[in-house]
Amino acid sequence: MNLWKDFNAGLIKENPVLRLMIGLCPTLAVSNNATNALGMSVAVAFVLIGSNWVIALIRKVTPDEIRIPIFIIIISTFVTICDYIMQAFYPTLYAALGVFVPLIVVNCIILGRAEAFAYKNPVLNSILDGIGMSLGFALALVSIGVIREILGAGSVFGIALFNPTVAATIMILPPGAFITIGFLMAALNKMEKKVL
Amino acid sequence: MGKIIKLATILMIFCVISAGGLAYVYLFTKPKIEKNAKVAYENSVKEVLPSDASGQVVLVSPRGYSGPIEMMIGIDKKGKVTGVKVLNHRETPGLGANIVKPSFLNQFIGKSLKDTIEPKKDIDAITGATISSRAVCSGVREALNKVKK
Numbered sequence: 001m002n003l004w005k006d007f008n009a010g011l012i013k014e015n016p017v018l019r020l021m022i023g024l025c026p027t028l029a030v031s032n033n034a035t036n037a038l039g040m041s042v043a044v045a046f047v048l049i050g051s052n053w054v055i056a057l058i059r060k061v062t063p064d065e066i067r068i069p070i071f072i073i074i075i076s077t078f079v080t081i082c083d084y085i086m087q088a089f090y091p092t093l094y095a096a097l098g099v100f101v102p103l104i105v106v107n108c109i110i111l112g113r114a115e116a117f118a119y120k121n122p123v124l125n126s127i128l129d130g131i132g133m134s135l136g137f138a139l140a141l142v143s144i145g146v147i148r149e150i151l152g153a154g155s156v157f158g159i160a161l162f163n164p165t166v167a168a169t170i171m172i173l174p175p176g177a178f179i180t181i182g183f184l185m186a187a188l189n190k191m192e193k194k195v196l
Numbered sequence: 197m198g199k200i201i202k203l204a205t206i207l208m209i210f211c212v213i214s215a216g217g218l219a220y221v222y223l224f225t226k227p228k229i230e231k232n233a234k235v236a237y238e239n240s241v242k243e244v245l246p247s248d249a250s251g252q253v254v255l256v257s258p259r260g261y262s263g264p265i266e267m268m269i270g271i272d273k274k275g276k277v278t279g280v281k282v283l284n285h286r287e288t289p290g291l292g293a294n295i296v297k298p299s300f301l302n303q304f305i306g307k308s309l310k311d312t313i314e315p316k317k318d319i320d321a322i323t324g325a326t327i328s329s330r331a332v333c334s335g336v337r338e339a340l341n342k343v344k345k
Contacts, residue, residue, distance in 0.1 A: 032289050032290075033289075061206075062206075063202075063203055063206060065203060066203050066206065066207050069207060070206075070207065070210050073207075073210050073211060073214050074210070074214070076214075077214040077217060077218060080218055080221075081217070081218065081221045084221050084222060084225040084229070085221070085225060087225065087228075087229045087232065088225035088228035088229050088232065089228065091232040091236065152290060153290060169290040169291060169324070172289045172290040173288065173289065173290060
């Protein structure tokens with residue numbers, strides 16, 4: 001039951017973007033269309049699950065004083081691996097996301113989960129926390145991406161829905177990200193209140 | 197003192213393991229990455245310079261609205277543009293980023309040094325992206341001038 005709770009927490013209740021409000025920088029930067037949002041989610045999921053797993057595995061041999069540098073070494077190793085693999089096997093995705101991949105290192109979701117969860121919990125729980133948090137991040141990021149792409153460019157995943165000249169370009173510019181996140185947060189809060 | 201050495205040793209062990217892992221992944225992916233870059237380059241060349249036309253391909257990077265716009269321009273032996281492709285840019289999504297669209301870039305096909313190649317004169321600029329449109333025009337002119345020499 002505990003395992004399920006660890007997995008489930010990241011989805012809505014502790015959704016990293018809309019609830020914990022961490023990892024907003026990449027969220028703002030790559031959510032201007034649904035495809036980028038999905039690609040970024042996959043990359044973050046790989047790094048987050050990998051780093052949570054390794055950090056949980058080594059948590060007993062990691063001295064408290066130097067845990068942060070060790071987390072950063074592990075996280076940046078995974079990010080660099082992810083960068084190389086993307087470049088080698090998914091060059092089109094890399095062309096769109098290449099600039100954002102190195103930014104995953106400073107994505108506070110990953111360091112945040114390492115410190116708050118993986119460092120204190122067994123391996124299986126940490127992997128599940130990583131999966132849950134990644135799904136929560138993906139859910140938030142893709143929702144924002146879809147909304148912004150529809151309103152701002154008149155398409156979804158690159159498929160045109162209506163003439164882009166009537167679309168509100170502001171939605172795919174930075175203000176659109178803030179507006180969409182604000183509305184989604186409000187909607188989630190409202191939903192949660194009703195449930196309680 | 198002993199503690200510092202212990203901590204430093206542990207940190208060093210992590211660094212060595214990490215470096216070793218990265219070196220392995222790097223060696224493993226390097227040939228593929230290089231191949232991808234080559235294929236991408238060759239495809240771009242094919243796009244801007246059709247195989248039946250002989251001429252040359254010029255790379256330019258004029259300054260756009262937010263950083264250089266890397267472009268590849270094909271020019272035939274008569275000094276006419278056969279194709280323009282934007283390889284890399286940092287222009288504003290939704291506005292300047294529209295410079296990659298064929299409807300904009302195809303306007304340059306057939307242009308030579310005799311043409312003005314200026315937005316609002318013989319090129320339709322992109323709405324809301326005058327600077328980006330002008331940058332692409334100057335890139336094409338730069339390429340034509342390079343070929344002349």
